[in-house]
Amino acid sequence: MKEDYSLDESIPIALKRYYVVEDVNRAAEGFSQTWWPHLLRLKLKTLVDAQEFRDIIGDATTTGSVANYMSTYNREKTISDQLVAQAEVDSPKAGFNYKQYYVAPMTATSQNTAAQNRLTIAVNVRYYNNTDPEKDFEQRFSFYFDYGANEQLTGSTLDTALDEIFTRLTQDIFNASLTDW
Incomplete structure (x- = not known):
C-alpha cells in the first residue's frame, strides 16, 4: 500500500x-x-x-x-558514529598512568599475619576539554577490592576484583569529565 x-x-x-x-x-x-x-x-x-x-x-x-x-539501524549507526567522532574531537585522549597497582594487608590476626588483603588500582588521568579549557584537569582516581588472606588473587577472585575496580574507575572518570556537558 x-x-x-x-x-x-x-x-x-x-x-x-x-x-x-x-x-x-x-x-x-x-x-x-x-x-x-x-x-x-x-x-x-x-x-x-x-x-x-x-x-x-x-x-x-x-x-x-x-x-x-x-x-533505522543504518541511520542510527551513522548518527552514533558521528557523535563518537565529535566527542573525540572535543575531548581527545590525553593519556593516563596506570602504574599504581598494589596489594596491601588490611587487618591483622593475633599471630601478626594478614586477615584481609586489599588490591588497589589507581590511574592518573589528564583530561583536555577543547570546547571549554577551564574544565581541563589532571586527577588521580583509585579504587580497591578487599579479599580474604586465605584466598589467592587468581581465577574468579581476580576477575571479580578487576571487574569491580574497573567499573568503579570508569564511572568515576566519566562523572568527572563528561557529566557537566
Whole structure:
C-alpha cells in the first residue's frame, strides 16, 4: 500500500507502507440477504521488524531487504558514529598512568599475619576539554577490592576484583569529565 499523505509536505511521492492482513470477511451490512456482496473487509496491522516476519522482510543489515528499508539501524549507526567522532574531537585522549597497582594487608590476626588483603588500582588521568579549557584537569582516581588472606588473587577472585575496580574507575572518570556537558 502507499500512503498519499505524508506529514512532510516537501515529499512529492507517495510513501510505501507495509501491512499484514489479520482478518478478512465479507461485508453484508446494507445489502439484502439474496445479494452476494463482492466487498471484502480487511483488518490490517502494520508490518514491523519482528521475529515472526523475519522470513518475509529479511535482516535489517542486508542491503535491499524490506527490513533494511523499514529499519533505522543504518541511520542510527551513522548518527552514533558521528557523535563518537565529535566527542573525540572535543575531548581527545590525553593519556593516563596506570602504574599504581598494589596489594596491601588490611587487618591483622593475633599471630601478626594478614586477615584481609586489599588490591588497589589507581590511574592518573589528564583530561583536555577543547570546547571549554577551564574544565581541563589532571586527577588521580583509585579504587580497591578487599579479599580474604586465605584466598589467592587468581581465577574468579581476580576477575571479580578487576571487574569491580574497573567499573568503579570508569564511572568515576566519566562523572568527572563528561557529566557537566
